[in-house]
Amino acid sequence: MGLFERVQRQVIARGLIPKVISLLPLISTLCIVLGIVIIGILPFEGQYRNTYISENALMPSQAYSYFRESEWNIVRGYRSQIVELRNASAVERNAIMSEWLQQFGTKTDIYQNHETGDTLYGVFHAPRGDGTESMVLAIPWFNADGEFNVNGAALGVALARYFSRWPVWSKNIIVVFTENPKAALRSWVEAYHTSLDLTGGSIEAAIVLDFAGEGDLFDYMEIYYDGLNGELPNLDMVNIGVFTAEHEGMKVSLHGTPFDKIKEDTLFSRLKILMSSIKNSALSGVKKTYGNEAFSGWRIQSVTLRARGQNGPFDVTSFGRVPEAMFRSINNLLEKFHQSFFFYLMLAPRHFVSISSYLPSTVAISIGFALASLNSYFNNPYYTLPFFSLYTLLSILFWFVSLVVTFIVSNIFIYSPFPTILLAVNIIICLYPAILKGNAFMKDLLSYRLRSTAFLFMSLLLTSLLMVNFPLAFGMGLLSFPMTQVKTITSDTPTISRTRVKNSVLLLVSNPFIATWLFSLLCDNEFSGLDVFERLVSASRELGCWTWLVLCVGWWTPWLLVAISALDTVKLSNDSEDFKKQQ
């Protein structure tokens, strides 16, 4: 205790506490800067790590892949028939495919769903396995871009035929043909875990094949791995994808790195992929879904393999060898995927950072909010007042009401989305402090207390969110931070009109909807107009993605409190009776 006592006496002797309290706004801003710096240094040499296979049993590419030679003719034979199905109806396509699958002993069934389209799936029972586990090979008939997945489907059926000849399987193999990689696949996965009659045990891993076009060749392979709600497949799953593809000589691209940039391994290339991986993970389900997202949530590790380009040196059969090698690798697992990392950020196909390296960044941001909360509590004339007062109670009441309101609005919006109205209302809310100037609505103490509650809520929310969905917490913390700079306006505030304008601008910038909208337009070329809102809502409805709910309840709630606090106020000290009563 001696040391602590000495420190405490020094702190008191030098008057550090008041100094720190007066510096709170600065320290809070520094926390945000620290958060950005922690992420910013990750791409530097020595900060990231090289990927490695953590689970020894996997042994990717240790065995020779036999999906070659005459299998090539068979893939092309199937393809010649699938090309003709381009204009066939889903029912016809599934019927023909189902017949092919049955020829080599696969049990098939069709999952009927009138909203998302029928899904054909077949179960190949592993003769030597105990039938309790399975691996899924999923092929959307039409890929994320709406292209007919000809090569993918040909590979799917040829691989299923090829797999059925191998005696090595310890897990059943399920082949799934869905209409699209989004709602249709997701609804099949859900049905598999609720109501399907033909099942093949618990699904351990899933690979989605996406190779549109009829050409034989492709340039490089892209791997998509982002799951919904911050879930990622085990890093080992991504690793075996990268390892087996590179073993076949292919280049692997992550997060849309173009072909000519794949080889690059510089600070900026790593930073770019890091930023993309944060962005894509935060907006997973909202952006285009490639199929792997559909499996997230049931302890299923899934990745999407996509062939890109049309002239490269690689052939459709060599693309098929990647899922073959991956399946044989997963087949070796005696346990579930549990080694390696479930939370990570990729910087390159062979570089990653683990959660312990990047988590402090959002922790710093959430500390920033906590300090901002303390700032609005202490840095006003009333910090001597007792904590339990009418104003604290009022601020908590306001918080609760806005929590309920935002929750209701978010749910209503899911069923009847009107993004324009939502944006207009929010812009009006931002501007009303300026419009209603001169009309004091409340005491300034309430304004301070409101902000204190809002930032505390935001800090707590970020802290809990960063454990499960780091990218979303990071993005939200960063984009909503301007609202901590909002000032209380009283009659004796200097440069009152400038502060009003500043407040409005800060509110505009930190509004969840406006900020998300601007971010979607500026940082991602996939979005245009207001479609980010439609996609947020459809992700919530079709995929069970809770990004929309977090935006509304987690971000909009404190924002509303801050917006209310920006209204003109009356100084509490003027009203001497009230002040005395409080004291």
Add this chain to the structure above:
Amino acid sequence: MRSGPIATICCFILNVVLFAQATELNVTSSSINDHDTNPSLELLVDTDDKTNSITSNDIEDVRVDDINERENFNVITINDDIQYPFNEKLLIRPLPNNNLLASFAFEMESETFIPGHDESRSDQYRHFTVFPKAIEAMLGSTSTRQLHLRFTRGFWDAESWGRLPHDGFKSGGSGVELWAIIEAGSQKEAFDQWKTLANSLSGLFCASINFIESSRTTYPVKSFQPKSTEEGLPIFGGDETKNNKLYLLRASLANEPICTENLTPLLKLLPTRGKSGISSLLDGHKVFDSMWHSLSIDVTTHCDFNTQTCKYDMDAEVDMVIHVPYTLARNEHPIPRPTPNSELRCDLTKPYDIYQCFPLPESNSLSFEVSEIFGKPIRGSNLISNNPSKVCVDIGDNHENNSWEALLKVNGSHFGTDDNCFDLENKDDYDIYISSSNTNEIGRHSEKEEDVPLYVSRSLTGYGQDRGGLRTVFTNPTNDTIRAVYFESLPWFMRLYLSTMKLESDAAGAGLDLHDVITSVHYVTAIDHKRPTHLEYTIEIPAGTSLAITCQFDKALLQFAEYPPDANHGFEIESAVVTILKPWSYQIRTSTLLLSLSTPDFSMPYNVIIITSTVLGLIYGSLYNLLVKKLVTIEEADEIASQVGLKSLITRLKKKFI
């Protein structure tokens, strides 16, 4: 609902221990006389005087192997008239899609014995011929009247292959399954005997049967009942003082892999020991390379009421399904390499050239020899049995249009018979040649025999680690209403809620209520760590209907020592057993399931200890300081501080010297 899970099967009671010592002596002497008249036993005697030198040691455990070893002795050669109660038969039946079912059946009987006869006495002996001594000793010491053991693995494709061999009564669920009828004075005593039995079998069959404990054992009430056609099971200790009853106990180990270790002990139980007769075909590499395989042992006690003697009957079965083209291809290349381009079978009606080939289904003409499937020919007949070894190929009657042909090959010559059954009568190597020009046409004895009365599948539903659901789908493809008993034994950590049981039915079964289909339920709730959930219900499935019965459950947390020390794979849930009572009797099992429980991070206790210790240390330190230290003001403290310590010492020294 909590009715006691006691299954009492009272049949008829045999009077025992009523024979006087003199009678026993008579029996002994009479059996010696029997031996005199039976030339087959003479080989056991290697002294000149055979009448008075037979001791129990000489008679024990003599088999064919020993015959050769003893040839050097002064022994009489084997007489052809040896007749031991042993039968063996191999049934080969083609299944659709180029599959082949091979059923090896071995039947043997023990010598008769007198129940309650004390064999530990020095003047008593037991005579063993073809019945394995290990099994008999085990049955005797645990008072087991019936023993059923199953090792099964693989997926029986009922939709395509039809009914299970022996109507499913000789195959188990994936893993090991054991049930027995044990005579005991109380259920506790029966359970103790059961544990002993399981441990002995575990050692005998190199399987983890010793993991059978109370938390896995159930006492079935409606399923697994002995067949009513039998004359009944004897109770040996049935006098008034002991009041013994028969108890039916059953347990299953779903996560037990079946391998050569289990087959070899089974072969060792046969009098031929896998060295001659049809059992010479049984090679672990081939048996376990099959699509589905099942090893089974059934032992029953039969008593003759008139002579007051009993004997054991043992049936051992090895059934397997082999996909013929794969097995033949594997003989050439162990790895299923891509088909060479020249051997590709392409659909010529579709685009076909050197670049593309739309594959045709597998060829439907087959021609192979059994030795190609099993790696070796049959090494002669068993030579010790009442009947010669028999091989039957079930391809229907021989007629002009039968696309199948089966021939017996001996010494390079082929023989055929009318019913395609072959008796192997001597020591030659035998082989069976089977060929078919159209494997899709399979001669069936009757249509009825191939009809599967019911398809059952079961799956786990739900999301997350804290709860889940169990969904069982019953599909009745027949035109009759099916009455069946559904038996399920679930581990205690699956906390089933019977109240959540719901019925989902297809269009044909619309309007059905749960109470319409489930007529009676026997339910024994689980006790944590001690007893599994035991659920048995009688269900009636209307013709052509598919029903799904769902039930919700919670997942309990295990104690840390209960997690298996090895790989975190999940917990296997054993198969459910469906016994069909009407219109004909049949048994099917569902596949096993994998239940994933939340598994703690086992390094966590270490962190908890560290944190707890730190907090405790802080509290203790503060409290101790408060208790033992004097409370002073800061000024006083500063003054005291200026008088003690290094700093003040230096100051004082300075003052002194300077």
